[in-house]
Amino acid sequence: MSDDSSAFGPWPSLAYVDSRLNRAAGRRGDPDFLAAAAAAPDTRVYVVGGDLIVLARRGEAFDPLFRSAEAMAFGPAVETVFLGFADKAARIGHGLTPATAAQLKTRPDLLVTDLRSIAVGGLISPALLPPLAAAKAVLAWHARHSHCANCGAPTKSSEAGWRRDCKSCGVFHFPRTDPCVIMLAIDGERCLLAHQARFAAGMWSCLAGFVEPGETLEEAVRRETFEEAGVKLGRVRYFASQPWPFPMSLMVGCHAEATTTELAIDRAEIADARWVSRAEAGLMLARQHPDKLFAPPPSAIAHHLIRAYVEEGAAVLENPAGAGAR
Ligand SMILES: [Zn+2]
Numbered sequence: 001m002s003d004d005s006s007a008f009g010p011w012p013s014l015a016y017v018d019s020r021l022n023r024a025a026g027r028r029g030d031p032d033f034l035a036a037a038a039a040a041p042d043t044r045v046y047v048v049g050g051d052l053i054v055l056a057r058r059g060e061a062f063d064p065l066f067r068s069a070e071a072m073a074f075g076p077a078v079e080t081v082f083l084g085f086a087d088k089a090a091r092i093g094h095g096l097t098p099a100t101a102a103q104l105k106t107r108p109d110l111l112v113t114d115l116r117s118i119a120v121g122g123l124i125s126p127a128l129l130p131p132l133a134a135a136k137a138v139l140a141w142h143a144r145h146s147h148c149a150n151c152g153a154p155t156k157s158s159e160a161g162w163r164r165d166c167k168s169c170g171v172f173h174f175p176r177t178d179p180c181v182i183m184l185a186i187d188g189e190r191c192l193l194a195h196q197a198r199f200a201a202g203m204w205s206c207l208a209g210f211v212e213p214g215e216t217l218e219e220a221v222r223r224e225t226f227e228e229a230g231v232k233l234g235r236v237r238y239f240a241s242q243p244w245p246f247p248m249s250l251m252v253g254c255h256a257e258a259t260t261t262e263l264a265i266d267r268a269e270i271a272d273a274r275w276v277s278r279a280e281a282g283l284m285l286a287r288q289h290p291d292k293l294f295a296p297p298p299s300a301i302a303h304h305l306i307r308a309y310v311e312e313g314a315a316v317l318e319n320p321a322g323a324g325a326r
Helices: 031-039 068-074 098-106 115-120 126-144 217-229 278-285 301-318
Strands: 044-049 052-058 061-063 079-086 089-095 110-114 155-158 163-166 178-187 190-195 207-210 233-244 249-258 272-277
Touching: 031 079, 031 089, 044 068, 044 098, 044 126, 052 098, 052 115, 068 089, 068 098, 079 126, 089 126, 098 110, 110 115, 115 126, 126 233, 178 217, 178 233, 178 301, 190 217, 190 278, 190 301, 207 217, 217 233, 217 249, 233 301, 249 301, 272 278, 278 301
Parallel strands: 044 089, 178 249
Antiparallel strands: 044 052, 052 061, 052 110, 079 089, 155 163, 178 190, 178 207, 190 272, 233 249
C-alpha cells in the first residue's frame, strides 16, 4: 500500500468508515440501561429525517450532535436507535419524518442537507460520520418496514431500534444491509471505467452492482462486469469495504483481472464504458484531465480503488486481500 510520499499526497479518509463507536450491542435489550443512557447529560443525538440530516451551525463549523432536549424540540421521533458510546457518552439517532426535517430548513441556526453533501463537502469531522451513517441506514430501514414481511401485521421497534417484532406471528425482523460489489477491472496498463447517466457530466467511475442470492462476491464481480460491459474477468481481489447508507448498502470494493477486453456495453445499465490508461486515470483522480474528465471524490471507495491501481498498476492484483482496509 502506498505511503504519504505519493504523488497524490496523503491517502484521504474514506467516508463512513473507521467507526470508534462502541455499539454496546449486549445492552440493547436492557430498558433501565437505555433509559439512563438517553437521560445522561453528556448524551448526544443525531437528527435524521429520511435523506435529510440536521446540522447545527456553530460559528463557521457544523455539528451533527444535539442534546436530547434540542432533538425533541425539533419534533417527536418516529423511531429512535441507540447507536452506542463514543468517548463513553451515549449516541442516539432521532428519526423525524422527512417533512418535519424539511421544515427545519428555514431556521438560520441549522443546516438541513443530505449525507452525501456532508461527506463530500467535509462539513463535519470524519469521526462523526460513521455513527451518522449507521443512524441513517437503520432509520431508513424502520421507515420501510412498518409491517411484517411474513404476515402483514404492524411491527414494533425493539432492542433499542435494532429489531422489529411482529406480535401477530412472532417473527423478529433485523435491519438489512445489502451487499453491493464495486470493482475496477484491470488489463495491464489500462482499467475499465464507466459513466452513468445519473453521474455529473465528466465523472467516470468503477462498475458496481448488487450481489444476488446464492452468489459469492467474486461471482457478483464477474457477472456484473460481463453484463454491463461484456468483459470477462479472472482473478478477483478484495480491497476494502465501505458502508453506503443510500439507503442501506455495503460497498465491497475489488480489483479484478480482465481476461477479455472487447466491450459490449449494456446501455440500459450504463451510459458508456471505456478502457482508460493508468496515466489518464491518474489525471482524472487529480482533476487535471485535458477533457475535464474526473474520478469520484476521495469520500467514495471508487476513488480509492482507482488510486491504488494508478499508484501500483496491475501489481494491486498481487496484494494481500484487504490491502485497502485501514
Ligand atoms: Zn408477522
